[in-house]
Amino acid sequence: MKTTFTLRKFFLPAFIAISSIGYSQYCTPDPLNCSVDDEIQNVTFAGINNNSGCGNDDGYSDFTATAAGNVVTGQTYTLTVTVGEGQGEVVAAYIDFNANNSFEESELIYVGATPGGTVSTTVLIPESAVTGATRMRVRNAFNGFEDPEETLYTDWGDGACIDVSIGFGETEDYTLNITAGTQCSGTPDIGAATASVTSVCGGTDFTVSAVVSGTAIGFSYQLQASTDGGTTWTNTGTANSTGTFTVSQSVATSYQVIATCVASNQTDTSASVAVAQNGIADCYCTPTATNPLNCEDGDIMTNVTFGALNNTTTCGENGYTNYSAAFDAVELTAGQTYPISVAVGPSGDGWLDESVGVWIDYNQDGSFDADEFTYVGTGLAETLTGNIVIPETALDGNTRMRVLVSATTAAAFNTTYACSPLTPTNNYGEIEDYVVNITNDLATGQFNNGLVGMYPNPAQDVVNFTVKNGVSLQSAEIYNITGQVVGKASFTSAAEGKMNISALSAGVYIVKLTTDQGSVSQRLVKK
Structure with a gap:
Protein backbone atom coordinates (compact mmCIF):
# COMPACT_ATOMS: atom_id res chain seq x y z
CA MET A 1 0.00 0.00 0.00
CA LYS A 2 1.31 3.45 -0.95
CA THR A 3 1.09 6.52 1.24
CA THR A 4 1.34 10.14 0.18
CA PHE A 5 3.73 12.08 2.42
CA THR A 6 3.36 15.74 3.29
CA LEU A 7 6.75 15.88 5.05
CA ARG A 8 9.90 15.53 2.99
CA LYS A 9 12.63 13.00 3.69
CA PHE A 10 15.23 14.81 5.72
CA PHE A 11 18.02 12.57 4.49
CA LEU A 12 17.40 13.40 0.81
CA PRO A 13 19.78 16.36 0.41
CA ALA A 14 22.73 14.24 1.51
CA PHE A 15 21.60 11.45 -0.78
CA ILE A 16 21.34 13.87 -3.69
CA ALA A 17 24.83 15.13 -3.11
CA ILE A 18 26.15 11.59 -3.50
CA SER A 19 23.96 10.81 -6.51
CA SER A 20 24.82 13.96 -8.45
CA ILE A 21 28.48 13.14 -9.02
CA GLY A 22 29.39 13.10 -12.74
CA TYR A 23 29.29 9.79 -14.60
CA SER A 24 31.64 8.29 -17.14
CA GLN A 25 28.75 6.14 -18.34
CA TYR A 26 24.99 6.43 -18.02
CA CYS A 27 23.90 6.22 -14.41
CA THR A 28 21.94 3.22 -13.22
CA PRO A 29 18.68 4.57 -11.77
CA ASP A 30 17.85 4.02 -8.13
CA PRO A 31 15.74 0.90 -7.50
CA LEU A 32 11.98 1.47 -7.69
CA ASN A 33 8.95 -0.66 -6.91
CA CYS A 34 6.76 -0.92 -10.01
CA SER A 35 4.54 -3.73 -8.74
CA VAL A 36 1.82 -1.44 -7.31
CA ASP A 37 0.43 -0.03 -10.58
CA ASP A 38 3.31 2.41 -11.13
CA GLU A 39 4.74 0.54 -14.13
CA ILE A 40 5.42 1.78 -17.66
CA GLN A 41 3.16 -0.19 -20.00
CA ASN A 42 4.01 1.26 -23.41
CA VAL A 43 6.45 3.73 -24.99
CA THR A 44 5.79 4.96 -28.54
CA PHE A 45 8.28 7.31 -30.20
CA ALA A 46 9.88 7.66 -33.66
CA GLY A 47 9.51 4.01 -34.62
CA ILE A 48 9.59 2.62 -31.06
CA ASN A 49 6.35 0.94 -30.00
CA ASN A 50 7.29 -1.13 -26.99
CA ASN A 51 4.76 -2.88 -24.76
CA SER A 52 6.29 -3.66 -21.41
CA GLY A 53 5.40 -3.84 -17.75
CA CYS A 54 7.03 -4.23 -14.38
CA GLY A 55 9.69 -6.61 -15.65
CA ASN A 56 12.41 -6.38 -12.98
CA ASP A 57 12.50 -6.20 -9.20
CA ASP A 58 14.55 -2.99 -9.29
CA GLY A 59 12.11 -1.18 -11.58
CA TYR A 60 14.66 -0.76 -14.41
CA SER A 61 14.57 -2.24 -17.91
CA ASP A 62 17.26 -1.72 -20.55
CA PHE A 63 15.74 -1.99 -24.04
CA THR A 64 18.66 -0.30 -25.86
CA ALA A 65 19.59 -3.53 -27.69
CA THR A 66 16.04 -4.38 -28.77
CA ALA A 67 14.09 -1.12 -29.33
CA ALA A 68 15.49 1.79 -31.36
CA GLY A 69 13.96 4.94 -32.78
CA ASN A 70 15.12 7.02 -35.75
CA VAL A 71 14.95 10.82 -35.69
CA VAL A 72 16.19 13.73 -37.81
CA THR A 73 17.55 17.00 -36.44
CA GLY A 74 15.13 19.88 -36.81
CA GLN A 75 12.11 17.57 -36.91
CA THR A 76 9.36 17.11 -34.32
CA TYR A 77 8.05 13.79 -33.02
CA THR A 78 5.30 12.73 -30.61
CA LEU A 79 6.33 10.81 -27.48
CA THR A 80 3.48 8.78 -25.94
CA VAL A 81 3.77 6.85 -22.68
CA THR A 82 1.16 4.65 -21.01
CA VAL A 83 1.49 3.91 -17.28
CA GLY A 84 -0.44 1.97 -14.65
CA GLU A 85 -3.22 3.41 -12.50
CA GLY A 86 -1.06 4.28 -9.50
CA GLN A 87 -3.13 7.41 -8.75
CA GLY A 88 -0.41 10.01 -9.02
CA GLU A 89 1.96 9.25 -11.90
CA VAL A 90 4.42 11.77 -13.37
CA VAL A 91 6.20 10.82 -16.60
CA ALA A 92 9.40 12.35 -17.98
CA ALA A 93 12.08 11.47 -20.51
CA TYR A 94 15.71 12.35 -21.11
CA ILE A 95 17.53 12.27 -24.47
CA ASP A 96 21.32 12.54 -24.51
CA PHE A 97 21.43 15.03 -27.39
CA ASN A 98 25.11 15.93 -26.88
CA ALA A 99 26.16 12.25 -26.63
CA ASN A 100 28.28 12.70 -23.51
CA ASN A 101 26.96 9.55 -21.79
CA SER A 102 25.08 11.63 -19.25
CA PHE A 103 21.53 12.95 -18.90
CA GLU A 104 21.53 16.67 -18.17
CA GLU A 105 18.71 18.88 -16.91
CA SER A 106 18.62 20.68 -20.28
CA GLU A 107 17.79 17.31 -21.88
CA LEU A 108 14.75 16.71 -19.63
CA ILE A 109 11.38 16.37 -21.38
CA TYR A 110 8.26 16.60 -19.21
CA VAL A 111 5.68 14.24 -20.73
CA GLY A 112 2.71 14.62 -18.38
CA ALA A 113 0.90 13.64 -15.18
CA THR A 114 -2.02 11.24 -14.82
CA PRO A 115 -3.76 9.09 -12.19
CA GLY A 116 -3.19 6.30 -14.70
CA GLY A 117 -3.34 5.99 -18.48
CA THR A 118 -1.63 7.67 -21.43
CA VAL A 119 0.23 10.99 -21.62
CA SER A 120 2.04 12.48 -24.59
CA THR A 121 4.09 15.46 -25.70
CA THR A 122 5.97 16.64 -28.76
CA VAL A 123 9.77 16.52 -28.93
CA LEU A 124 11.81 18.77 -31.22
CA ILE A 125 15.19 17.25 -32.11
CA PRO A 126 17.58 20.22 -31.94
CA GLU A 127 19.67 20.95 -35.03
CA SER A 128 22.71 20.93 -32.74
CA ALA A 129 22.13 17.32 -31.65
CA VAL A 130 25.12 15.03 -32.21
CA THR A 131 24.37 12.53 -34.97
CA GLY A 132 24.65 8.80 -34.43
CA ALA A 133 23.31 6.46 -31.76
CA THR A 134 22.40 7.90 -28.37
CA ARG A 135 20.23 6.97 -25.40
CA MET A 136 16.70 7.94 -24.35
CA ARG A 137 15.51 7.32 -20.79
CA VAL A 138 11.80 7.22 -19.88
CA ARG A 139 10.81 7.44 -16.21
CA ASN A 140 7.55 7.18 -14.30
CA ALA A 141 7.35 8.23 -10.65
CA PHE A 142 4.57 8.15 -8.08
CA ASN A 143 4.31 11.72 -6.82
CA GLY A 144 4.28 10.80 -3.15
CA PHE A 145 5.35 14.28 -1.98
CA GLU A 146 2.66 15.98 -4.12
CA ASP A 147 5.31 18.20 -5.73
CA PRO A 148 4.42 20.37 -8.73
CA GLU A 149 4.43 17.79 -11.50
CA GLU A 150 6.48 19.75 -14.03
CA THR A 151 9.37 20.24 -11.58
CA LEU A 152 9.28 16.86 -9.83
CA TYR A 153 12.36 15.63 -11.71
CA THR A 154 14.41 18.73 -10.91
CA ASP A 155 13.34 19.51 -7.34
CA TRP A 156 15.50 16.75 -5.85
CA GLY A 157 18.62 16.93 -8.00
CA ASP A 158 19.50 14.55 -10.82
CA GLY A 159 16.05 13.34 -11.76
CA ALA A 160 17.41 10.98 -14.40
CA CYS A 161 19.05 8.81 -11.77
CA ILE A 162 17.68 9.26 -8.24
CA ASP A 163 14.38 8.27 -6.69
CA VAL A 164 12.19 11.38 -6.93
CA SER A 165 9.16 9.56 -5.55
CA ILE A 166 8.83 7.52 -2.36
CA GLY A 167 10.16 4.38 -3.97
CA PHE A 168 7.41 3.69 -6.51
CA GLY A 169 7.88 3.92 -10.28
CA GLU A 170 9.86 2.52 -13.19
CA THR A 171 12.66 3.44 -15.61
CA GLU A 172 13.23 2.24 -19.18
CA ASP A 173 16.14 2.98 -21.55
CA TYR A 174 16.03 3.00 -25.37
CA THR A 175 18.35 3.73 -28.31
CA LEU A 176 17.81 6.67 -30.65
CA ASN A 177 19.59 7.00 -34.01
CA ILE A 178 19.97 10.70 -34.91
CA THR A 179 20.44 11.77 -38.53
CA ALA A 180 21.30 15.30 -39.64
CA GLY A 181 18.61 17.14 -41.57
CA GLY A 279 -22.59 18.41 -26.60
CA ILE A 280 -22.55 20.47 -23.42
CA ALA A 281 -24.06 17.67 -21.31
CA ASP A 282 -21.13 15.42 -22.27
CA CYS A 283 -18.51 17.94 -21.15
CA TYR A 284 -19.09 18.38 -17.44
CA CYS A 285 -16.26 16.96 -15.34
CA THR A 286 -17.15 14.19 -12.88
CA PRO A 287 -15.35 11.98 -10.37
CA THR A 288 -14.31 8.64 -11.86
CA ALA A 289 -13.32 5.21 -10.62
CA THR A 290 -9.66 6.26 -10.90
CA ASN A 291 -10.20 9.60 -9.14
CA PRO A 292 -13.29 9.15 -6.94
CA LEU A 293 -14.81 11.08 -4.09
CA ASN A 294 -15.34 9.11 -0.87
CA CYS A 295 -18.72 9.76 0.76
CA GLU A 296 -18.86 6.52 2.74
CA ASP A 297 -17.47 8.02 5.95
CA GLY A 298 -20.17 10.57 6.69
CA ASP A 299 -18.89 13.31 4.35
CA ILE A 300 -22.22 13.50 2.52
CA MET A 301 -25.22 15.65 1.68
CA THR A 302 -28.46 14.27 3.10
CA ASN A 303 -30.79 16.89 1.59
CA VAL A 304 -30.71 19.62 -1.03
CA THR A 305 -33.55 22.17 -1.11
CA PHE A 306 -33.55 24.85 -3.80
CA GLY A 307 -36.72 26.38 -5.20
CA ALA A 308 -39.15 23.55 -5.95
CA LEU A 309 -36.37 20.97 -5.49
CA ASN A 310 -36.39 19.06 -2.20
CA ASN A 311 -34.20 15.98 -2.54
CA THR A 312 -33.23 13.62 0.27
CA THR A 313 -29.98 12.08 -0.94
CA THR A 314 -27.53 9.25 -0.29
CA CYS A 315 -23.90 8.51 -1.16
CA GLY A 316 -23.51 7.84 -4.91
CA GLU A 317 -21.04 5.66 -6.80
CA ASN A 318 -17.57 7.26 -6.81
CA GLY A 319 -19.13 10.03 -4.70
CA TYR A 320 -21.23 11.32 -7.61
CA THR A 321 -24.93 11.27 -8.52
CA ASN A 322 -26.46 12.92 -11.57
CA TYR A 323 -30.06 13.90 -10.78
CA SER A 324 -30.49 15.85 -14.04
CA ALA A 325 -33.07 13.43 -15.40
CA ALA A 326 -34.66 12.58 -12.04
CA PHE A 327 -36.13 16.00 -11.21
CA ASP A 328 -37.76 18.80 -13.14
CA ALA A 329 -35.56 21.81 -13.80
CA VAL A 330 -35.60 24.42 -11.03
CA GLU A 331 -37.13 27.61 -12.46
CA LEU A 332 -34.96 30.71 -12.00
CA THR A 333 -34.96 34.26 -13.31
CA ALA A 334 -31.87 36.26 -14.24
CA GLY A 335 -31.15 39.08 -11.80
CA GLN A 336 -33.00 37.40 -8.91
CA THR A 337 -31.70 35.91 -5.63
CA TYR A 338 -32.74 32.48 -4.36
CA PRO A 339 -32.14 30.71 -1.01
CA ILE A 340 -30.59 27.26 -0.90
CA SER A 341 -30.21 24.83 1.99
CA VAL A 342 -27.98 21.75 2.11
CA ALA A 343 -27.95 19.27 5.01
CA VAL A 344 -24.52 17.69 5.58
CA GLY A 345 -23.54 14.52 7.39
CA PRO A 346 -21.73 13.95 10.67
CA SER A 347 -18.36 12.78 9.24
CA GLY A 348 -17.46 9.42 10.73
CA ASP A 349 -13.81 10.13 11.54
CA GLY A 350 -14.39 13.14 13.78
CA TRP A 351 -13.63 15.72 11.11
CA LEU A 352 -15.23 19.01 12.09
CA ASP A 353 -15.60 20.84 8.76
CA GLU A 354 -17.95 20.01 5.90
CA SER A 355 -17.96 22.81 3.31
CA VAL A 356 -20.65 23.20 0.65
CA GLY A 357 -20.51 25.06 -2.65
CA VAL A 358 -22.74 25.43 -5.70
CA TRP A 359 -21.81 26.00 -9.34
CA ILE A 360 -24.34 26.97 -12.06
CA ASP A 361 -23.16 26.97 -15.69
CA TYR A 362 -24.55 30.41 -16.49
CA ASN A 363 -22.81 30.69 -19.88
CA GLN A 364 -23.73 27.11 -20.87
CA ASP A 365 -20.22 26.18 -22.01
CA GLY A 366 -20.04 22.75 -20.34
CA SER A 367 -17.65 23.76 -17.55
CA PHE A 368 -17.90 25.31 -14.09
CA ASP A 369 -16.02 28.60 -14.00
CA ALA A 370 -14.79 30.56 -11.02
CA ASP A 371 -17.43 33.26 -11.47
CA GLU A 372 -20.18 30.60 -11.45
CA PHE A 373 -19.36 29.50 -7.88
CA THR A 374 -21.38 30.31 -4.74
CA TYR A 375 -20.10 29.38 -1.29
CA VAL A 376 -22.99 28.13 0.87
CA GLY A 377 -21.35 27.44 4.24
CA THR A 378 -19.30 25.16 6.50
CA GLY A 379 -20.57 23.03 9.36
CA LEU A 380 -21.08 19.50 10.71
CA ALA A 381 -24.28 17.44 10.98
CA GLU A 382 -26.44 20.48 10.28
CA THR A 383 -28.31 22.29 7.52
CA LEU A 384 -26.25 24.99 5.81
CA THR A 385 -28.02 27.87 4.11
CA GLY A 386 -27.03 30.54 1.63
CA ASN A 387 -28.26 32.66 -1.27
CA ILE A 388 -27.52 32.31 -4.98
CA VAL A 389 -27.68 35.44 -7.13
CA ILE A 390 -28.49 34.69 -10.78
CA PRO A 391 -26.51 37.20 -12.86
CA GLU A 392 -28.26 39.38 -15.43
CA THR A 393 -25.88 38.04 -18.08
CA ALA A 394 -26.96 34.40 -17.52
CA LEU A 395 -28.06 32.76 -20.73
CA ASP A 396 -31.67 31.78 -21.16
CA GLY A 397 -32.64 28.09 -20.96
CA ASN A 398 -31.73 24.86 -19.20
CA THR A 399 -28.27 24.46 -17.72
CA ARG A 400 -26.42 22.35 -15.14
CA MET A 401 -26.20 23.06 -11.39
CA ARG A 402 -23.61 21.28 -9.26
CA VAL A 403 -23.77 20.96 -5.46
CA LEU A 404 -20.66 19.71 -3.64
CA VAL A 405 -19.67 18.93 -0.07
CA SER A 406 -16.03 18.47 0.89
CA ALA A 407 -14.32 17.65 4.17
CA THR A 408 -12.48 20.94 3.95
CA THR A 409 -12.19 24.02 6.13
CA ALA A 410 -13.97 27.21 5.10
CA ALA A 411 -10.62 28.96 4.59
CA ALA A 412 -9.37 26.30 2.16
CA PHE A 413 -12.61 25.67 0.28
CA ASN A 414 -12.99 27.44 -3.08
CA THR A 415 -13.97 27.06 -6.72
CA THR A 416 -11.10 24.65 -7.50
CA TYR A 417 -13.13 21.81 -5.94
CA ALA A 418 -15.69 21.81 -8.77
CA CYS A 419 -14.68 18.60 -10.52
CA SER A 420 -13.23 15.95 -8.22
CA PRO A 421 -10.68 15.46 -5.44
CA LEU A 422 -7.78 17.87 -5.55
CA THR A 423 -5.53 14.95 -4.56
CA PRO A 424 -6.17 11.21 -4.23
CA THR A 425 -5.57 11.46 -0.47
CA ASN A 426 -7.97 14.36 0.13
CA ASN A 427 -11.07 12.88 -1.47
CA TYR A 428 -13.74 12.93 1.24
CA GLY A 429 -16.97 14.45 -0.01
CA GLU A 430 -19.75 14.16 -2.57
CA ILE A 431 -21.07 15.79 -5.78
CA GLU A 432 -24.68 16.01 -6.97
CA ASP A 433 -25.82 17.49 -10.30
CA TYR A 434 -29.21 19.03 -11.12
CA VAL A 435 -30.80 21.06 -13.93
CA VAL A 436 -32.05 24.64 -13.62
CA ASN A 437 -34.00 26.62 -16.21
CA ILE A 438 -33.00 30.28 -16.30
CA THR A 439 -35.43 32.79 -17.75
CA ASN A 440 -33.91 36.06 -18.79
CA ASP A 441 -37.19 37.98 -19.27
CA LEU A 442 -35.64 40.85 -21.18
CA ALA A 443 -33.48 38.63 -23.35
CA THR A 444 -36.28 36.19 -24.16
CA GLY A 445 -38.91 38.81 -24.86
CA GLN A 446 -36.84 41.37 -26.69
CA PHE A 447 -34.76 39.01 -28.83
CA ASN A 448 -37.55 36.55 -29.62
CA ASN A 449 -40.07 39.31 -30.37
CA GLY A 450 -37.65 41.21 -32.55
CA LEU A 451 -37.43 44.21 -30.24
CA VAL A 452 -33.64 43.77 -30.28
CA GLY A 453 -31.69 42.06 -33.05
CA MET A 454 -28.07 40.91 -33.49
CA TYR A 455 -26.53 39.67 -36.75
CA PRO A 456 -24.66 37.86 -38.14
CA ASN A 457 -24.30 35.13 -35.54
CA PRO A 458 -21.83 33.43 -35.86
CA ALA A 459 -19.79 36.51 -36.80
CA GLN A 460 -16.17 36.97 -37.84
CA ASP A 461 -15.32 40.67 -38.14
CA VAL A 462 -18.35 42.86 -37.36
CA VAL A 463 -21.56 42.23 -35.40
CA ASN A 464 -24.58 44.48 -35.91
CA PHE A 465 -27.31 45.45 -33.43
CA THR A 466 -30.80 46.72 -34.21
CA VAL A 467 -33.84 47.82 -32.19
CA LYS A 468 -37.47 48.45 -33.14
CA ASN A 469 -38.91 51.91 -33.59
CA GLY A 470 -39.35 53.68 -30.28
CA VAL A 471 -36.48 51.84 -28.59
CA SER A 472 -33.06 53.44 -28.11
CA LEU A 473 -29.88 51.39 -28.11
CA GLN A 474 -27.49 52.74 -25.47
CA SER A 475 -24.53 50.37 -25.08
CA ALA A 476 -23.12 46.93 -25.78
CA GLU A 477 -20.71 44.84 -23.71
CA ILE A 478 -19.09 41.55 -24.72
CA TYR A 479 -18.02 39.07 -22.03
CA ASN A 480 -15.77 36.04 -22.43
CA ILE A 481 -16.59 32.71 -20.78
CA THR A 482 -14.82 33.74 -17.56
CA GLY A 483 -16.98 36.85 -17.20
CA GLN A 484 -14.34 39.37 -18.26
CA VAL A 485 -15.43 42.33 -20.40
CA VAL A 486 -13.53 42.03 -23.70
CA GLY A 487 -15.38 44.67 -25.71
CA LYS A 488 -17.50 47.80 -25.13
CA ALA A 489 -19.41 50.28 -27.27
CA SER A 490 -21.67 53.22 -26.46
CA PHE A 491 -24.50 54.52 -28.63
CA THR A 492 -26.44 57.79 -28.37
CA SER A 493 -30.18 57.15 -28.70
CA ALA A 494 -29.39 54.89 -31.62
CA ALA A 495 -31.70 52.64 -33.59
CA GLU A 496 -28.76 50.47 -34.64
CA GLY A 497 -25.09 49.96 -33.93
CA LYS A 498 -22.11 47.75 -34.70
CA MET A 499 -18.92 46.46 -33.09
CA ASN A 500 -15.68 45.26 -34.65
CA ILE A 501 -14.86 41.87 -33.14
CA SER A 502 -12.04 40.82 -35.49
CA ALA A 503 -9.48 40.95 -32.65
CA LEU A 504 -11.40 38.44 -30.53
CA SER A 505 -10.32 34.81 -30.53
CA ALA A 506 -12.74 32.27 -31.97
CA GLY A 507 -15.16 31.08 -29.30
CA VAL A 508 -18.41 31.70 -27.49
CA TYR A 509 -19.14 35.08 -25.89
CA ILE A 510 -22.07 36.75 -24.14
CA VAL A 511 -23.31 40.08 -25.48
CA LYS A 512 -25.17 42.37 -23.09
CA LEU A 513 -27.15 45.08 -24.85
CA THR A 514 -28.60 47.98 -22.88
CA THR A 515 -31.60 49.92 -24.21
CA ASP A 516 -33.81 52.56 -22.69
CA GLN A 517 -36.18 49.69 -21.79
CA GLY A 518 -33.63 47.50 -20.00
CA SER A 519 -30.75 45.09 -20.61
CA VAL A 520 -30.71 41.89 -22.63
CA SER A 521 -28.13 39.10 -23.00
CA GLN A 522 -27.49 36.76 -25.90
CA ARG A 523 -24.82 34.27 -26.91
CA LEU A 524 -22.47 35.26 -29.74
CA VAL A 525 -20.27 32.79 -31.60
CA LYS A 526 -17.05 34.36 -32.94
CA LYS A 527 -15.59 32.55 -35.96
Missing part, protein backbone atom coordinates in the same frame (compact mmCIF):
# COMPACT_ATOMS: atom_id res chain seq x y z
CA THR A 182 19.32 19.04 -44.81
CA GLN A 183 18.02 22.51 -45.70
CA CYS A 184 14.87 22.47 -47.81
CA SER A 185 14.58 23.76 -51.38
CA GLY A 186 11.78 24.04 -53.92
CA THR A 187 8.16 23.32 -53.04
CA PRO A 188 7.46 21.37 -49.83
CA ASP A 189 5.21 18.30 -49.79
CA ILE A 190 3.26 18.41 -46.54
CA GLY A 191 1.28 15.48 -45.18
CA ALA A 192 -2.35 15.56 -44.13
CA ALA A 193 -3.26 17.39 -40.93
CA THR A 194 -4.07 15.23 -37.92
CA ALA A 195 -5.67 16.08 -34.57
CA SER A 196 -5.20 14.44 -31.19
CA VAL A 197 -9.01 14.22 -30.80
CA THR A 198 -11.98 13.66 -33.10
CA SER A 199 -14.38 15.68 -30.93
CA VAL A 200 -13.79 17.95 -27.98
CA CYS A 201 -15.43 20.01 -25.26
CA GLY A 202 -15.20 23.79 -25.24
CA GLY A 203 -12.05 25.17 -23.63
CA THR A 204 -10.19 21.83 -23.76
CA ASP A 205 -6.73 21.99 -25.32
CA PHE A 206 -5.75 19.55 -28.05
CA THR A 207 -3.09 19.41 -30.76
CA VAL A 208 -3.22 19.70 -34.54
CA SER A 209 -0.16 18.63 -36.54
CA ALA A 210 1.07 18.39 -40.11
CA VAL A 211 4.70 18.17 -41.23
CA VAL A 212 6.81 17.72 -44.33
CA SER A 213 8.20 14.19 -44.37
CA GLY A 214 11.82 13.34 -45.08
CA THR A 215 15.09 14.69 -43.74
CA ALA A 216 14.78 18.29 -44.97
CA ILE A 217 14.61 21.11 -42.43
CA GLY A 218 14.02 24.86 -42.58
CA PHE A 219 10.22 24.91 -42.80
CA SER A 220 7.77 27.35 -41.26
CA TYR A 221 4.25 26.13 -40.47
CA GLN A 222 1.05 28.19 -40.13
CA LEU A 223 -2.20 26.75 -38.75
CA GLN A 224 -5.49 27.82 -40.30
CA ALA A 225 -9.03 27.18 -39.05
CA SER A 226 -12.47 27.16 -40.66
CA THR A 227 -15.85 27.09 -38.93
CA ASP A 228 -17.89 27.01 -42.16
CA GLY A 229 -16.81 23.65 -43.54
CA GLY A 230 -13.71 24.89 -45.36
CA THR A 231 -15.19 27.82 -47.27
CA THR A 232 -13.28 30.46 -45.30
CA TRP A 233 -9.87 29.90 -43.71
CA THR A 234 -8.17 32.21 -41.18
CA ASN A 235 -4.75 32.06 -39.60
CA THR A 236 -4.80 30.78 -36.02
CA GLY A 237 -1.95 31.77 -33.73
CA THR A 238 1.58 32.37 -35.00
CA ALA A 239 3.73 30.32 -37.32
CA ASN A 240 6.26 27.88 -35.85
CA SER A 241 8.96 25.45 -36.97
CA THR A 242 7.40 22.28 -35.54
CA GLY A 243 4.09 21.91 -37.36
CA THR A 244 2.33 21.10 -34.09
CA PHE A 245 -0.17 23.51 -32.57
CA THR A 246 -2.10 23.52 -29.30
CA VAL A 247 -5.63 24.86 -29.76
CA SER A 248 -9.11 24.86 -28.25
CA GLN A 249 -12.50 25.53 -29.83
CA SER A 250 -16.11 26.30 -28.97
CA VAL A 251 -17.71 25.18 -32.26
CA ALA A 252 -16.97 22.38 -34.73
CA THR A 253 -13.87 23.43 -36.66
CA SER A 254 -11.71 22.21 -39.55
CA TYR A 255 -7.95 22.75 -39.54
CA GLN A 256 -5.21 22.85 -42.18
CA VAL A 257 -1.51 23.68 -42.05
CA ILE A 258 0.48 25.69 -44.60
CA ALA A 259 4.16 24.69 -44.88
CA THR A 260 6.66 27.21 -46.25
CA CYS A 261 10.25 26.38 -47.22
CA VAL A 262 11.96 29.47 -45.87
CA ALA A 263 14.86 29.28 -48.35
CA SER A 264 12.66 29.07 -51.47
CA ASN A 265 9.53 30.83 -50.12
CA GLN A 266 7.42 28.08 -51.73
CA THR A 267 4.36 26.73 -49.90
CA ASP A 268 2.09 23.71 -49.72
CA THR A 269 -1.20 23.26 -47.86
CA SER A 270 -2.12 20.08 -46.03
CA ALA A 271 -5.35 18.16 -46.35
CA SER A 272 -7.66 19.34 -43.57
CA VAL A 273 -8.88 17.55 -40.46
CA ALA A 274 -12.26 18.18 -38.83
CA VAL A 275 -12.81 18.24 -35.07
CA ALA A 276 -16.42 17.97 -33.88
CA GLN A 277 -17.83 19.79 -30.86
CA ASN A 278 -19.18 17.67 -28.02
